Amino acid sequence: MEVGDCYIGWATDEDIRTRGASGGLVTAMLAAALEKGLVEAVVVLKKLGEFEAVPVVTSDPEEVKAAAGSMHSVPIVLSRYLDYGTKVALPAKPCDARSTIEQAKRGQVDIDTTYIVGLNCGGTMHPAVTRDMLDVMYKLDPADIEGEEIDKGKLIFETKDGKEHAIKIDELEEEGYGRRESCQYCDVNIPTMADIACGNWGVIGDLAGKGTFVEINTEKGIEILKNAIDAGAVEITPADDKGKAIRAKVDGAMMNVAAAANKKYLSPIEGSHLDYYMNALSDCINCGACKTVCPVCACGEGAKCTDFSSASDTYKMSLFHLVRFVHLMDSCIGCGQCTDVCPVDIPLTHIYQRFAVPMQEEFEYKPGMDMTTPPFFGVDLIEEGH
Amino acid sequence: MAEVTEEWQPKIVMFCCNWCSYGGADSAGMGRFQQPPTVRVIRVMCSGRMDPVFILNAFLEGADGVIFSGCHIGDCHYVNGNYKATVKYKFLKAMVNELGLEDERLKLDWISASEGERYAEVVTEFTEQIKKVGPSPLKPEGVI
Incomplete structure (x- = not known):
């Protein structure tokens, strides 16, 4: 072997x-x-x-x-x-x-x-969205479901009476259901x-x-x-x-x-970037849930993003998020959990990816693919011949 | 956004490293090199100490521009602090651009302790740049 x-x-x-x-x-x-x-x-x-x-x-x-x-x-x-x-x-x-x-x-x-x-x-699919989808798209009671399956681009649900109900995934995603956005x-x-x-x-x-x-x-x-x-x-x-x-x-x-979904997803912002981000983040209630679930964040308690910012300091934009934008530029894997947990429905993964993807492309670096490339803020510059 | 008048002077926060740029500011004063009074200097021990949080906070608290400056490459008192600063600068620059802040508002420069004249030049140039782009859109209401 x-x-x-x-x-x-x-x-x-x-x-x-x-x-x-x-x-x-x-x-x-x-x-x-x-x-x-x-x-x-x-x-x-x-x-x-x-x-x-x-x-x-x-x-x-x-x-x-x-x-x-x-x-x-x-x-x-x-x-x-x-x-x-x-x-x-x-x-x-x-x-x-x-x-x-x-x-x-x-x-x-x-x-x-x-x-x-x-x-x-x-x-993957969000449990709450799936229940909603069953109700709206499939007209089924979530309690009746016995199994699910994806076959030939269709999402199939099997009910307890043995019947199969199939709808095309593309169709579901157009309606805003189906897989989580980050999975698309x-x-x-x-x-x-x-x-x-x-x-x-x-x-x-x-x-x-x-x-x-x-x-x-x-x-x-x-x-x-x-x-x-x-x-x-x-x-x-x-x-x-x-x-x-x-x-x-x-x-x-x-x-x-x-790749097609990504193109759509990260299409250029129309109008002022600053207005877009200010608007998107204005709902933030500083709960910190996005940081808590972040699978690449290794700061634990006493992180810079939480310790240096409070809601009272957030004049025009949340410092908490600004710090996290920079911090996740070299590590965001776009898993989508921050969006999932956000209590005020800010499309956080979407926003973090807008900052992270161009930088990761510039460095030709994809986070989490191997152990050889270090996090960039910890890069050992002596070895690079300086 | 505050109204731009002829008299409007930008507020600039400048982070200087203890060993070179802060000395440069001193030499500029001792050499009597003229410079606009727009810069608030904050001393840090090394440009490598510059945390993105300082810069972002400066913008949120009402700075129109931020410069951070350290020893010339190769002269760092702490061997490679200024290389680390360049990495952070690269990330910050990309981030500030994506955020929609003007590119001119953030600058990294190297000024040694003997370069008083250069210090004055950098400050003058940067002030002119900021005057052109106007007050920062991130400036909180009520901050002049």
Whole structure:
């Protein structure tokens, strides 16, 4: 087994294989890592309902197995849950993985003891918006929903009476429903920055729906997969070229859609920029929720943005946000959580991205993709030959 | 926005590093180089100490322009503080532009302790620039 190898794998346990998505490989791998003592803790999503889940840290393999089945949740701030250096395995969407890497660069997470199990992601949906959408677009009662699925550009909901209700995602997004705005423009679908990238894209033939496509990205990725094979929890077979091509094609198609959305999303502001920003931020009540959920912020308590500003100092614009604009220019991954939590509905992610994207493009730097590029404010300039 | 009259004098906040630019301001005074009285000098130990929060706060409190200045590249008293200042300047400049503040309102310059004349020149030039663009749109009401 080498870095760069691709496999298709599934859980050996019948129960996990049927309950988990795409053969339950990830669930089996995480449970095996705990059982064999490779890690001390695993982060799993605990379902609160059909549309909501919360991340929990557990050391109980049974709880990991109970969490089988795919579920989308917002990116988490790993360092808030765990002490530095805890051996942990983390199933992660690309944004989770990127935020964890950014945290590691800022000394909050020990990357050497964190096994990032990446999951392909085509977008997430906001629970409240989904309920609203079911009511308005599908004319369904949210309580009747049993499952959801995305297939051929359509979002399908299955009700308890066994019927399927499908509407095109494009149609939903035009109406302001569907995926979260930040997911519509996100162009990282395959977590190449994670230790191991898993997903159902590229699983073809007899295995379709029953296996998970796995790409190994690092030595740690080999370690966690080998551990699961040695424990007898998973079986793998090498992926063929056709599967790889299909996976790349799906990814390419998603990226094109994202690029188009991004163009629309970051279209130039008409009129005065200052008026636009003043207007947008004038509703801010200085609650600080956007900073609290920010997955790349490593300042903790006593951060510059909060300590140097108060509502009474906010003459024409919020200093809190001005500081955060500069601060996030080299690290904003556009995950969309600040917009989600804002109690006065300021499109914060949108605004932060307007500042961050041009700068990141200028430096040809994408935050959270690898450990080699440091945060720019901490750049070691001596090495650059000065 | 306050009305611009012939007499309007901009308010400029200038952050000078202790070892070079602050000395430069001293030499400008001792050498009797004429300069407009628009600048409020704040001394910091090094241009690398300049935090974006200082500059943003200066604008919000009513500054029409902000200069920060330090030792010439290679002469930093703390080895590489002024390189760090250039990185922050780059980010700040991009941010201030996107925000919609005029490009002329923020400036980074290097002035050594012996360059009194240059200090006066920089201040005069910058004041002229700010006079052209007028009062800052971020100036709170009631601040002259």
